[in-house]
Structures are given as C-alpha cells and as structure tokens.
Amino acid sequence: MPNPYISGTGFYVPAREVTNQDLMQYMDTSxxxxxxxxxxxxxxxxxxxxxxxxxxxxxxTKQALENAGLTVADIDFIIFATSTPDYYAPxxxxxxxxxLGFELxxxxxxxxxxxxxxxxxxxAEQYIKTGQFRHILLVGAEVQSSxxxxxxxxxxxxxxxxxGAGAAIISATDEDxxxxxxxxxxxxxxxxxxxxxxxxxxxxxRITPEMLKEKRQYLYMNGREVFRHAIQRFPEVxxxxxxxxxxxxxxxxxxxxxxxxxxxxxxxxxRMKLPPEKVYSNIHKYxxxxxxxxxxxxxxxxxxxxxxxxxxIVMAAFGSGFTWASALxxx
Ligand code: ACO
Numbered sequence: 001m002p003n004p005y006i007s008g009t010g011f012y013v014p015a016r017e018v019t020n021q022d023l024m025q026y027m028d029t030s031x032x033x034x035x036x037x038x039x040x041x042x043x044x045x046x047x048x049x050x051x052x053x054x055x056x057x058x059x060x061t062k063q064a065l066e067n068a069g070l071t072v073a074d075i076d077f078i079i080f081a082t083s084t085p086d087y088y089a090p091x092x093x094x095x096x097x098x099x100l101g102f103e104l105x106x107x108x109x110x111x112x113x114x115x116x117x118x119x120x121x122x123x124a125e126q127y128i129k130t131g132q133f134r135h136i137l138l139v140g141a142e143v144q145s146s147x148x149x150x151x152x153x154x155x156x157x158x159x160x161x162x163x164g165a166g167a168a169i170i171s172a173t174d175e176d177x178x179x180x181x182x183x184x185x186x187x188x189x190x191x192x193x194x195x196x197x198x199x200x201x202x203x204x205x206r207i208t209p210e211m212l213k214e215k216r217q218y219l220y221m222n223g224r225e226v227f228r229h230a231i232q233r234f235p236e237v238x239x240x241x242x243x244x245x246x247x248x249x250x251x252x253x254x255x256x257x258x259x260x261x262x263x264x265x266x267x268x269x270x271r272m273k274l275p276p277e278k279v280y281s282n283i284h285k286y287x288x289x290x291x292x293x294x295x296x297x298x299x300x301x302x303x304x305x306x307x308x309x310x311x312x313i314v315m316a317a318f319g320s321g322f323t324w325a326s327a328l329x330x331x
Contacts, residue, residue: 004128005178007171008068013044039262043162043287052086053141054095056165064167076133081116114319116291122182140291141165162287166295258317259293
C-alpha cells in the first residue's frame with residue numbers, strides 16, 4: 001500500500017497588511033488589548049473588490065507545486081478547504097482548477113472551517129492509500145475580512161480573523177514516511193456558537209436589507225464558549241493521535257496547532273507540558289486564517305528547517321461546527 005506524504009508546501013497572504021493600530025481607525029480597541037487577549041499584531045485583508053480564496057490559492061499552489069518538483073499536469077485531484085468560498089456555487093476548487101489550468105480532474109470543496117485542512121488531509125490520505133491517486137493538491141484558503149463587523153460592536157471577533165492561503169501536495173511513496181493517522185470529530189450541537197447565519201438557503205430571499213441592518217451576515221463568535229471547548233478538545237485530539245501510534249509527546253518534534261488564538265495555544269502547550277519551542281505559532285503575523293492556518297504554519301516550519309526527515313509532527317485543529325481533528329505524520 002502506498003504511503004501518503006507531503007511532498008511540497010506553499011502559502012500566500014494578500015497585499016494589504018492591517019495592523020492593530022489600523023483597526024483602531026474603525027473601532028474602539030487597542031494594540032495592547034488585542035495582543036494580550038489573542039497574541040495578534042497584524043493580519044492581511046483581501047482587496048474587497050473580487051479577490052477570493054481561489055485567487056489567494058493561486059500563488060500558494062504554485063509554490064507548493066514548485067517545492068514538490070511537480071507541475072499542474074501531475075495533479076490527480078484537488079481538495080479545497082474553505083469556510084468562505086468565492087461563491088455559493090460552484091465551489092472554489094472548480095475555480096482554482098480553471099485558473100491554474102489543471103487537467104479535467106476532480107475538484108472537491110470541503111466546508112469544515114478551522115478543521116478543514118486536517119479533514120482534507122484525511123481524505124487525501126485515503127485516496128493515496130487505495131492507490132486511486134498519486135498526487136493530490138490540498139488547499140486551505142479563506143477571505144474572512146468580508147465577514148467581519150469592523151465596528152466597536154463587532155470588535156471581539158473582528159480583531160481575530162485574517163485572510164490567507166496555504167497549500168500542500170500529498171503524494172504517494174513506498175518509503176517509510178508520511179501520514180500515520182488522522183482523527184476527525186464534530187459536535188453540531190454547538191453550531192451557533194461560531195457561525196455565519198446569512199445568506200441562508202433556508203430563507204427566501206436568502207438575504208434582505210433588514211438582515212444586513214441586523215448584521216446577520218457577519219461571523220458571530222461566542223468567545224468564552226469557544227475557548228472552553230478548544231482547551232479541552234486540542235489536548236484530547238492530540239493525545240488520541242499519540243495513543244493511536246503508541247507515542248508520547250517525547251516522540252514529537254513539533255506540534256502545529258490551528259492558530260485560533262495565542263492564549264488557546266499557550267494553554268494547550270502548558271497543559272500538555274510541552275516546551276514552547278515544540279508548539280509552532282505565527283498568529284502574531286497573520287491572525288486566525290481559519291482553514292489556512294495549519295498549511296501556512298506547516299510551510300513556515302518546513303522553510304525554517306524546524307523539522308527534518310524522520311521527525312514526528314502532530315497537527316491539530318478546533319473550530320466552528322464544532323469540529324476538531326488531528327494528524328500525526330512521520331516527516
Ligand atoms: N478591544 C477592546 N476591548 C474589547 C475588544 C476589543 N477588540 N473586544 C471586546 N472588548 C471588551 C469587551 O467589550 C468587554 O468590555 P466590558 O468589560 O466593558 O464589557 C471586555 O473587553 C472583556 O470582554 P470579554 O468578552 O469578557 O473578553 P475576554 O477576556 O473573554 O476575551 C476573547 C474575548 C479574546 C474573544 C476570548 O473570549 C477568547 O479568547 N475566546 C476564544 C475565542 C477565539 O479565540 N476564537 C478564535 C477563533 S475560533 C477558532 O479558530 C477556534
């Protein structure tokens with residue numbers, strides 16, 4: 001059976017950097033409040049005039065292909081994880097397929113929010129193991145900025161999120177390396193604790209001027225509830241991956257958590273008694289880019305040579321749904 005491994009990574013963020021000071025023009029907030037509560041110093045926003053997740057995915061994909069030593073012609077399947085697709089229909093994977101001139105291969109969107117990249121990784125894992133595909137493009141890309149209420153009313157959520165894209169190529173190998181296991185969970189009971197209500201297909205029309213006035217088009221987050229669940233689920237799902245492979249945190253070179261909030265990451269690191277340098281964080285630069293955080297962080301870990309061939313890494317996510325997931329890899 002072929003082993004699925006990550007043969008290349010890439011990332012991209014839009015041109016416009018928005019610092020905490022910049023946000024102070026729109027809302028009553030401060031650099032100190034944002035840094036203290038979230039660890040975020042800046043994030044990047046798309047241009048707001050047509051730059052969607054499929055556009056952000058283009059440079060990220062090109063870089064991942066180059067790093068894998070592959071071209072678009074080598075890719076057998078596209079998986080696009082996003083909670084903020086360019087359109088209701090068709091999916092962003094189809095748009096990317098056209099924009100980059102891929103063959104007429106399958107193009108699948110998945111909507112699993114912050115856990116999207118790891119759910120996508122588990123899908124890629126199965127296709128590679130069964131031998132159906134040899135190279136799969138997995139993208140996590142988001143434009144969250146247009147779902148932010150950039151006024152004082154929306155400040156608790158608006159300061160957290162940013163836009164960006166990360167890409168990884170999952171390839172088949174006969175070598176002893178790659179994805180050792182993936183673990184997926186969801187609890188839809190908490191759907192409304194972190195959700196974007198409209199436009200909604202159950203409403204006809206899907207969105208009205210009244211709904212816009214009521215700000216129902218913006219992402220709503222119950223921060224305390226998210227925090228409470230996240231600090232429980234992250235350690236749980238990391239331990240699940242370790243147990244499944246008969247390992248402990250001592251066997252792990254790097255944990256790459258979804259970049260939700262630095263306070264959540266610190267809590268998990270301390271609770272799991274991990275040294276801080278074993279838990280990667282870049283949220284200060286990009287904010288929370290939802291499905292894009294893990295592939296962006298993974299790309300940086302690879303670029304900075306923080307992991308080498310044979311090292312064990314664990315990636316873990318928690319987010320809207322609620323959903324949570326982990327993956328354990330031998331690099
Ligand atoms: N700037 C200044 N003041 C603010 C801001 C802001 N951006 N946002 C809220 N405040 C104010 C509040 O209005 C409140 O003021 P009051 O005391 O006068 O009413 C005060 O700060 C404290 O508000 P709380 O909501 O109690 O702040 P809390 O300490 O809970 O922090 C936060 C809010 C950061 C959202 C916190 O709940 C949290 O970390 N939650 C986790 C949510 C999260 O990180 N989600 C990540 C995205 S989801 C995911 O990826 C899983």
